[in-house]
Amino acid sequence: MNLRNQWPVLPIVAGLASGLLTGCGSETGDSGGTGSSVVMGMSDDVLATDPASGYDPGSWLLFNNVFQSLLGFPKGATEPQPELAKQCAFTDTRAMVYQCELKDGLKFSNGDALTSEDVKFSFDRMLKIDDPAGPAIMFPMLDRVETPDARTAVFRLKVPDATFPSKIASGAGSIVDHRQYDANGLRTDHQAVGSGPYKLDSFDKDQAVFSVNDNYQGTAEVKNSGVTLKFFHGDRTALRKALLDGDVDIAYRGLAASDIADLDQGADSKGVDVIEGTGAEVQHLVFNMKDPVAGKAGVRKAIAYLLDRDALVKDVYDGTATPLYSIIPAGIVGHNTAFFDRYGARPSQDKAAAALRADGVTGKVRLTLWSTPSRYGPATDEELKAVAAQLNASGLFDADVRSVPYERYEKDIAAGKYGVYVKGWVPDYPDADNFTAPFFGKDNVLGNNYANRTITKSLIPATAAQSDRAATDKDFGRLQDIVADELPVLPVWQAKQYAVVRDGVYGLEYCLDASTVFRFWELSKG
Numbered sequence: 001m002n003l004r005n006q007w008p009v010l011p012i013v014a015g016l017a018s019g020l021l022t023g024c025g026s027e028t029g030d031s032g033g034t035g036s037s038v039v040m041g042m043s044d045d046v047l048a049t050d051p052a053s054g055y056d057p058g059s060w061l062l063f064n065n066v067f068q069s070l071l072g073f074p075k076g077a078t079e080p081q082p083e084l085a086k087q088c089a090f091t092d093t094r095a096m097v098y099q100c101e102l103k104d105g106l107k108f109s110n111g112d113a114l115t116s117e118d119v120k121f122s123f124d125r126m127l128k129i130d131d132p133a134g135p136a137i138m139f140p141m142l143d144r145v146e147t148p149d150a151r152t153a154v155f156r157l158k159v160p161d162a163t164f165p166s167k168i169a170s171g172a173g174s175i176v177d178h179r180q181y182d183a184n185g186l187r188t189d190h191q192a193v194g195s196g197p198y199k200l201d202s203f204d205k206d207q208a209v210f211s212v213n214d215n216y217q218g219t220a221e222v223k224n225s226g227v228t229l230k231f232f233h234g235d236r237t238a239l240r241k242a243l244l245d246g247d248v249d250i251a252y253r254g255l256a257a258s259d260i261a262d263l264d265q266g267a268d269s270k271g272v273d274v275i276e277g278t279g280a281e282v283q284h285l286v287f288n289m290k291d292p293v294a295g296k297a298g299v300r301k302a303i304a305y306l307l308d309r310d311a312l313v314k315d316v317y318d319g320t321a322t323p324l325y326s327i328i329p330a331g332i333v334g335h336n337t338a339f340f341d342r343y344g345a346r347p348s349q350d351k352a353a354a355a356l357r358a359d360g361v362t363g364k365v366r367l368t369l370w371s372t373p374s375r376y377g378p379a380t381d382e383e384l385k386a387v388a389a390q391l392n393a394s395g396l397f398d399a400d401v402r403s404v405p406y407e408r409y410e411k412d413i414a415a416g417k418y419g420v421y422v423k424g425w426v427p428d429y430p431d432a433d434n435f436t437a438p439f440f441g442k443d444n445v446l447g448n449n450y451a452n453r454t455i456t457k458s459l460i461p462a463t464a465a466q467s468d469r470a471a472t473d474k475d476f477g478r479l480q481d482i483v484a485d486e487l488p489v490l491p492v493w494q495a496k497q498y499a500v501v502r503d504g505v506y507g508l509e510y511c512l513d514a515s516t517v518f519r520f521w522e523l524s525k526g
Contacts, residue, residue: 036525037226038505039247041239043254045231049203050187051174052126053134057253057426057516060171065210065227065520067174067194068218070100070119070153071165073515075522078333078430080169083218084114084195088165095160095467102151107215108177109199116147121178123155129186135172137445138428160465166429197222197521206231210520223507223524234374243500244270249525250508252499252518257318257379260498271503277512280329281495282435283376283424285369285387287488290449293367294419298359300487302352303420304343306394307387313493316383321493326480327435329494331514333469334432334476338484339491349394356396367391367399370421372409380422383492413447423489430514432476433463439489440479450488455479 044061048054051063072083082088088100106114123145130136141161146154157164167173180193190203197220198210211226230248232239236256240263243251255263264274285303287294294300309323322330325340343351356365369384384401391397404412412418423446427434438445440455459479463472483489497512507522 035224037228038224038249038520038523038525039228039230040250040252040523041230041232041242041248041254042252043232043234043236043239045233046203046208046229047133048186049190049192049200050181051122051135051171051176052129052181053131053186054171055133055135055137060516061229061518062192062200062208063171063174063194064196064517065198066192066196066200067171067176068196068216069169069171069173069175070102071169071173072219073169073430073517074219075510075519076513078514080165080429081219083169084119084175090162090467091154095162095164095465096157098155098157098164100153100155102153103217104151106195106217108180108193108195109213109215110177110180110193111215112177112179112193114175114177114195115150116153117150118175118178119153120145120147121181121183122173122175125176125181125183126172128184131186135170135428138167138170138172159461162465162467162469163429163431163433166431166434170428172428198227201226220519220521222521224520227520227523243272243502246502249505250499250501250523255498255500257316257320260320260500261318263500273501273503273505275499275501275508275512277497277499277509278331278514279495279497279512280332280430280514280516281424281426281497282324282327282329283422283492283495284327285490285492286421286423286446286448287450287490288416288419288421288448289488290416291419293365296359296361297487298356298361299365299367300490301343301355301359302361302365302396303391304339304487304490305348305352305355306391306396307343307490307492308347308390309492310345311390312383312386316379316386317493320498321495324491324494327439327483327489327491328432328476328480329435332427332430332432332435334463334473334480336477336480338477338480342484347390347394349396352394352396364398365396367397367420368418369399369401370409370412370418371401371403372406372422373403375406375409376422376424384422416447416449426516427514428516430516431469432472433460436460436476436479437464440483446489448488450486452482452486455482 044058046058047056048059068084070085071080085100086103091097091099141157141159143156143158177193192200197216199213201209208229239254242248313321325337328335371381371384373380381403388399391399459475463475466472499508504526506524510522511518
């Protein structure tokens with residue numbers, strides 16, 4: 001997300017149908033909001049309760065359950081389906097006018113009517129506030145929203161964007177009550193008024209309490225009577241203890257990889273189950289192209305030839321991730337293996353040395369790898385130390401690792417002070433566009449001084465305008481090949497998603513997919 005920088009999931013993880021989906025739900029557990037309440041613990045904080053501000057995993061977890069968007073991602077789906085809307089479609093052939101018809105009788109949790117006025121208000125407000133920590137960055141293509149009547153919202157775009165439906169289906173498309181929110185400023189009372197399956201009853205630094213919204217109209221079939229979300233603020237030991245002591249029913253986002261492996265091995269005796277889901281979170285090493293060391297192509301290629309992803313996944317993450325060989329992860333349409341094809345999977349000292357010689361680099365390369373565990377989790381420091389050890393073992397590098405707080409980290413990147421640093425990304429929506437345009441488009445979020453005209457002027461616009469997402473394979477393949485050759489980033493791993501649940505808790509398998517939507521309503525407790 002705006003580089004959705006966050007603690008990774010690891011150390012815990014086009015054409016639109018016009019008809020409504022009905023939630024199928026899990027086969028086990030209560031339905032209709034009459035089941036037991038569920039207590040979930042996680043290491044992430046919720047940084048915002050106002051959708052115009054939050055752009056982090058914790059905040060979007062709240063948004064996806066308290067607010068509705070016009071479209072949503074049903075469990076296991078990578079294409080958006082109607083949610084608040086009865087139907088949505090592009091009304092032109094260029095993918096520049098997108099129209100949605102709302103369902104009848106929609107209400108917010110407080111009983112206020114929800115109409116197209118609220119849709120327009122929500123998008124206009126988000127863009128006007130343009131909060132640096134918010135999702136407005138996702139909508140540079142949006143020109144204006146029109147409301148010809150109370151049930152119709154028309155989005156007029158500045159440029160073609162076939163991924164627009166996916167963008168408004170994300171947490172960034174949350175619709176708020178225009179009577180309850182200031183058009184010019186963020187809400188600061190930690191309250192929220194939405195139309196989603198849940199109401200936010202209370203919120204403080206230690207927990208958020210949610211109850212079922214009786215006014216909800218949508219595709220979710222609620223299988224519990226409420227959810228309490230406890231925040232552990234990065235304390236993995238406390239989260240594990242709370243799970244084993246029965247203080248929480250679910251541990252999500254925060255357990256160490258070693259804890260996941262240990263709990264999985266003795267799950268029966270501990271009264272817990274480890275649930276594994278698919279994930280599209282990725283982590284890259286990023287190279288500052290103007291740095292006197294990392295800016296040399298030979299240095300970047302040498303690192304690519306020496307990186308042993310398999311060892312990192314095994315030794316640092318206990319197999320809770322998979323090696324990543326391209327900027328678009330496996331499971332997303334458009335994925336290829338450009339970095340595997342170009343640099344291989346097994347480290348090669350000879351090829352690394354040849355790359356350095358070809359660029360006139362002699363002697364050991366002195367290099368600092370920069371980390372920020374306060375944003376990516378404690379394992380990030382360990383990972384970069386392992387990368388430095390791999391480089392140094394080749395005899396070609398003299399690499400060390402520096403770790404700094406996130407606030408300093410982002411400022412120093414913006415100032416161009418780092419040559420090599422780490423970035424993580426949790427997708428806003430499951431489309432290859434979300435792994436490419438934010439990194440390599442105009443005003444990209446990497447801050448590494450990289451630009452390629454073929455990518456920015458041709459490939460990104462072409463893929464954005466293609467309504468048949470499967471037809472983007474060739475262009476996305478070419479884009480990935482260019483990036484692998486020029487090396488502004490080096491993909492490292494792709495996350496699996498994990499949650500650990502106590503016996504008798506069900507539905508987690510429907511909360512851990514590539515859409516990154518954690519669906520409270522699928523949870524039930526026997």
